[in-house]
Each structure stands twice: as C-alpha cells, then as structure tokens.
Amino acid sequence: MSIRDLARHLNISIGTVSRALNGRSDVNPETRRRVFEAAAAIGYVPNQSGRSLRQGTTNSIGFVVETNSETSLYGDTFFTSVYAGVQQVFARHHLDLIVLLCPFDQDPLEHLRRVVSRRFVDGLFISAIQRRDPRIDHLIESEIPFMALGRSLSGGTHPWIDLDFAGVAHASIHRLVERGHRRIGLVTAGSELNLGYVFADGYREALAAEGLSFDPDLVIRAETSEMGGYDAVDRLLKLPERPTAVLLVNEIMAIGVYRRLHEAGLTPGRDMAVIGFRDSPQSRFLSPPLTCFRIELSGLGRRLAEGLLATMPAYRDQHPIGLVQEIWPMHLVAGESDPPLR
Incomplete structure (x- = not known):
C-alpha cells in the first residue's frame, strides 16, 4: 500500500496526506484524523528509509537503560511495561522505540555521547538519573530532544517525570x-x-x-x-x-x-x-x-512519550501540553508484612 493509494482512497492530494502524516500544522485537524484512521484501517506504513532521507530524521527514539543499578532496582517487568506504554503513543506517529543498553562497565556519559554523535535517533529517554547528572547538561548542549525518567539537580527546565x-x-x-x-x-x-x-x-x-x-x-x-x-x-x-x-x-x-x-x-x-x-x-x-x-506503568510510559513529543517541533501541535515536570503517583497495596506492633 503506497501513499498514492492512501490519497486515492481518501480522495485528497498526496501532498495533504504527506503533511498530515508528518504532523504539519497547516493540515486541518479533521483531515489529519481521517488520514490516520484510514492509514490504520488499510494498513498503510510509510517507507521509513525514503522518509528519513527526505526529512533528515530517523523516525526512531532511543531509551537508554543502564544494566547495573536499574535492572536490579526495578526488575525486568518495570521497563517492559513502560516500553509498552511509550509504543502505544509512538505507533500513532509511525515512530520506533529503540532500547539502548549501557553496560555496567561503561561510563554512562561516554555511552550517551556516542549515541548522540551517531545521530541514529531523533530523541532520547534517559533513566538512572544521578543527583547531578552530566548527561542532562550534554543533551541540552547537543540540542537533542530528551525526556528524563527521574529528576536531578542538573539541567534546569528540561522535561522529566519521577516516581513519588x-x-x-x-x-x-x-x-x-x-x-x-x-x-x-x-x-x-x-x-x-x-x-x-x-x-x-x-x-x-x-x-x-x-x-x-x-x-x-x-x-x-x-x-x-x-x-x-x-x-x-x-x-x-x-x-x-x-x-x-x-x-x-x-x-x-x-x-x-x-x-x-x-x-x-x-x-x-x-x-x-x-x-x-x-x-x-x-x-x-x-x-x-x-x-x-x-x-500504573503503561500510563507512565504513555506520559513519557507525550512529554517528549511535546518538545519536538514535528509533533508539538498534536501534543500541546508544554513542559512536563511531574511526580507520578503510587498507591498503597496492603500486605501482611507490617502488622501492628505487639
């Protein structure tokens, strides 16, 4: 299924379909909705390699996870559920999520610098946030969109969500x-x-x-x-x-x-x-x-994705939520490990 077939199916121009899929602000919201619904219904998937060459983008977002502290801190199911929520949002924009593992024996800042220098993602999520985290300063200087899972004393007004x-x-x-x-x-x-x-x-x-x-x-x-x-x-x-x-x-x-x-x-x-x-x-x-x-991990993932896209010009109109700096709620699950003191 090509973009020409999708345009013919909707009886609108190829240019309008292309602008709608790319999140351009000069497309009527109702037209954009019709384009996305029709694309999902008939199984249209953009040619990502050609699209990337034309736009100078990769249509991929990286999620940096450290394999030392974080994998033991949260367990595998934490990030698996967060990824699922992120991808629910990204799927609407034909974006791919790439998990970037930072090995325990590598310096997190050097690992991040290598990722940024290669420019194979359009934005990044970072986690395992340090009290003062030089990765945040580096991302701000590099002018690459990013979202932090955790707050820090570094970086000023960058977007983040932290657990409560x-x-x-x-x-x-x-x-x-x-x-x-x-x-x-x-x-x-x-x-x-x-x-x-x-x-x-x-x-x-x-x-x-x-x-x-x-x-x-x-x-x-x-x-x-x-x-x-x-x-x-x-x-x-x-x-x-x-x-x-x-x-x-x-x-x-x-x-x-x-x-x-x-x-x-x-x-x-x-x-x-x-x-x-x-x-x-x-x-x-x-x-x-x-x-x-x-x-609610899937919801956390969705909010992380929305917060990142709100910082990216191509998606800002579709996610006009401004700068996200939020504490994510947690709810008590009563067990039997803390009975009244005898």
Whole structure:
C-alpha cells in the first residue's frame, strides 16, 4: 500500500496526506484524523528509509537503560511495561522505540555521547538519573530532544517525570506509626541515584511530621539488590536497639531482608515490620506478602512519550501540553508484612 493509494482512497492530494502524516500544522485537524484512521484501517506504513532521507530524521527514539543499578532496582517487568506504554503513543506517529543498553562497565556519559554523535535517533529517554547528572547538561548542549525518567539537580527546565518516592516515604511512616512503631529504619540506595536522596529526605520529613526524632544509625545506604537488603538488615540487627520496622527503597531488597531475618530466628512482619517499594511479581511470592505500592506503568510510559513529543517541533501541535515536570503517583497495596506492633 503506497501513499498514492492512501490519497486515492481518501480522495485528497498526496501532498495533504504527506503533511498530515508528518504532523504539519497547516493540515486541518479533521483531515489529519481521517488520514490516520484510514492509514490504520488499510494498513498503510510509510517507507521509513525514503522518509528519513527526505526529512533528515530517523523516525526512531532511543531509551537508554543502564544494566547495573536499574535492572536490579526495578526488575525486568518495570521497563517492559513502560516500553509498552511509550509504543502505544509512538505507533500513532509511525515512530520506533529503540532500547539502548549501557553496560555496567561503561561510563554512562561516554555511552550517551556516542549515541548522540551517531545521530541514529531523533530523541532520547534517559533513566538512572544521578543527583547531578552530566548527561542532562550534554543533551541540552547537543540540542537533542530528551525526556528524563527521574529528576536531578542538573539541567534546569528540561522535561522529566519521577516516581513519588517522597510520597511513599510519608505514607509508609504514617502507616507504621499508626500501628505503634516508633523506631523505624530506612534502607536507601547506596549509589548517586537521585531517587535515594529524595527517598531519604522524604523519610526525615515524615518522621518530623509524626513527631519522631531522626536517628542517622537507622539509615543504611546499600546496593539495590537482594544482597543489599540482606547486608542492610544485618547491620540494623547489630544495633544496641534494633528497629521494629524497616522501609526499603525497592522491593527486590525484601528478598534479602526476609532471608537475614529468618537466619536470625526472626519472622518478617511479626518481629520486624517491612514495607517495600513497588508491587512487583517478586513481592507477591514473599511470605508474608509484602506491603508495597502500585504504579500504573503503561500510563507512565504513555506520559513519557507525550512529554517528549511535546518538545519536538514535528509533533508539538498534536501534543500541546508544554513542559512536563511531574511526580507520578503510587498507591498503597496492603500486605501482611507490617502488622501492628505487639
């Protein structure tokens, strides 16, 4: 099916069809809608190689994911679901999503510089955002459209969406205090990921809001993995007065936490309340079931895609939402790992 066939089917000019498919603002919205609906109905797919040569674009967007911290932090299903949401939006514009894995032994900035220099994508998503992230500064200087999954102290007014780490901390502390807990530990990210700092700040603010004092001995920075959770709780158990509850920056850590408690002859939930981060497939198989928080990941992916396209001239008219800087909500999923203090 060619663009000529699509134009003949709609009884409009080839030029009008082309401008509508390319997101040009000089096409009537009703005509654009008809073109996209007809293209989907009759299976028209643009010749991307010829289109790219004419437009000087690739019609591809890259998603940079680091294979060290992030894959352990969120688990595979996090990004798979986000990608699905992104592609739902991109499909309407005949855009392709390319996942760009940054190996654990490569410098993230050098990896990004190589991607940008090759210009094989028209825009980028970046993740594993550092507290001060030089990749953001480089992307701004390179004038390539991008969207960050996570906020940073770098870059000023660039678009981003971050998970509600502070909100999770506040909700968790309030829930634990209502259940009688006063000595509450925190296990946060040991790297320079900004989410760890945001989570720790939210924890301190939540303690103050509940009238509790902050004890730095109860805050453990650890690797975001099963072993990180194991080692963190091992340190908490060695304190002269161990906490009665612990809040984790990610749910994968709970596997190590449960194991270390069992080795110490303690029962998760009964002897130490545990609240994880995300409601993941792993957390559902823990015993007792982990109290954690649900994220609408496909919706997050769609919003990331819309936020990026809003910065790109070819798609801005179709996504007139301005600069996106948003905190993505999370909702409590009550488990059995944080019962009232006996």
